[in-house]
Amino acid sequence: MSLAAPRSRPVTTRTVLLVAAALVLAAISLRALDPQRVAWIRSYIVIFGSLLVQALPFVTLGALAAALVEVFVPIGTLERLGRLPRPLQLPAAALAGLAFPICECGSVPVARRLAQRGLKPSAAVTFMLAAPVVNPVVIASTFVAYRARPSTWTMVGGRFALGMLVAIAVGWVIGNRSVDELLKPNPEDVHERHLPVERPEARWRRFFSHLGNDFLFMGRYLILGVTIAAAIQTFLPASALTSVAGVPVVSIVVMMVLAAALSLCSESDAFVAASFVQFGPAAQLAFLVSGPMVDTKLLTLYAGTFRRGFVRAVVAVVFVTTLVSTLWLGVITG
């Protein structure tokens, strides 16, 4: 299990048994009292459960891919990608997302491991942000969501192009920061790398160790993010924001904030964006580009994975670049 250093005081067997008994009691109480009889609790629990049931498998897949990278990709392999001419590195990393049809939750552990295995941090971050936007499944779902509208190709092409642009912009801002400047230390990894092993640990043991570590590391932040996102989804009426739909800049900002609050999967968010017919294509595009890069559940994942300055930089660059580029698009497309 991965933890924030330093390790906390050991607990006794009695404490563990008491906690286990409390969990069993909590389960029995939940069943007997059924708090879902209260309407808002029912909505909250269903939305909370659905976000988790959908996102956690992708975190697992991401942890699986990350463990494969950690165990089977030799150190130095990814460093060779860094020898590409700099103007090509970040676009190449962003385009790599085409080969990874995974949601945003899965791309975080993969990017973390890629950076740890020698890929330039700026390229790893560019990949992490671009993959959930430019992958084929998301392109297809965006096309389906907008296929009956005059703005079909504006939305599909615009999402792809702006997704690439914003991800590359963040990578550019990250620049030459080192892995240590980017990632928070994961004490479990540090602990395992410094064990005084008598003989090398078998690959399969290392694989499962890293798979479990990444799942547990990401899972708890995902749960925190989903807890907040479900509350927002339960209490925020969709109609609350429509009064500003016609105001050019404000409507784009509102849609970006809404995307961050709702924390939708990038494979389904186009259908929700398309339902906000009061908002123009520029505002809807802002929703589609910024949502898979900055949302409530992702922010908790980022906060657990990256250093604070990085999270601030991602939020600022994603918001500013998306705002400016969608405003330009709005001007060009009328």
Place this chain on the structure above:
Amino acid sequence: MSETVVEHGGIGVRSAHSTRQRWSAVRVAGAVVLGAWAAAFWFLLVTGRDALYLSTRTEWVVPVAAVLLSAATLGRLASARSSHPEPLGRRELGVVVAMIVPVLVLTALPATTLGSYSAGTRAPVSGSRFSATPGDVATGELSLVDVAAAQTTPEAERALAGRAGETVTFVGFVARYGSTLADEFMLTRYVVSCCVADATVASVRVVNVTPGRFDENDWVEVTGTIYPIGREVIVDATSVGAVPRPDRPYLSA
């Protein structure tokens, strides 16, 4: 856990420079979390509760997660013995609890669906999310998906208007708002693309209903005559009966 060493009041505290393989309490605790989530996904799969959270398009993630997490649990357990076992600290125990509580919420609570409370806060459906075309709406048996799609595009709206006076049968749950009259209710279904978090609302106004017969969130089958009036669709009920909640309570886009 039989070989877990307890020293100084802690679980799995090891002596320095030990080379003997012992259970690492931290790794075992991690396996417990992985196992709990694996069990939760198997539970969702076996009981069919995955349909309460996901659309048909994304339900594949449940068996995938169940298998992957089961394998991860076994692998974690198989590698849980270490010559340098780590003790379980308060913080780690807190993480274990935080990650197991959602499993309890998913498995211990009675099965339920998104109800009428959320119908008032969610956006109506977008016509473009449906495969139903104006041609589909104009012919064949009308479904609630057709009606929802017709409420959002002018062509489909006109096609539905041409079906006025026909008899329809829809299944949904009862929703009422402040302006809903006593002998009416909104027959509602959620339309889901991936999971319930992206649900949008499809509904028709059912009139000529016996007041007080049905409560909010009751599942009913309504048969009656359809009258599309602009973007609103009214069904003049000839029969309304209670039905069990469908196995798939959400419509898939």
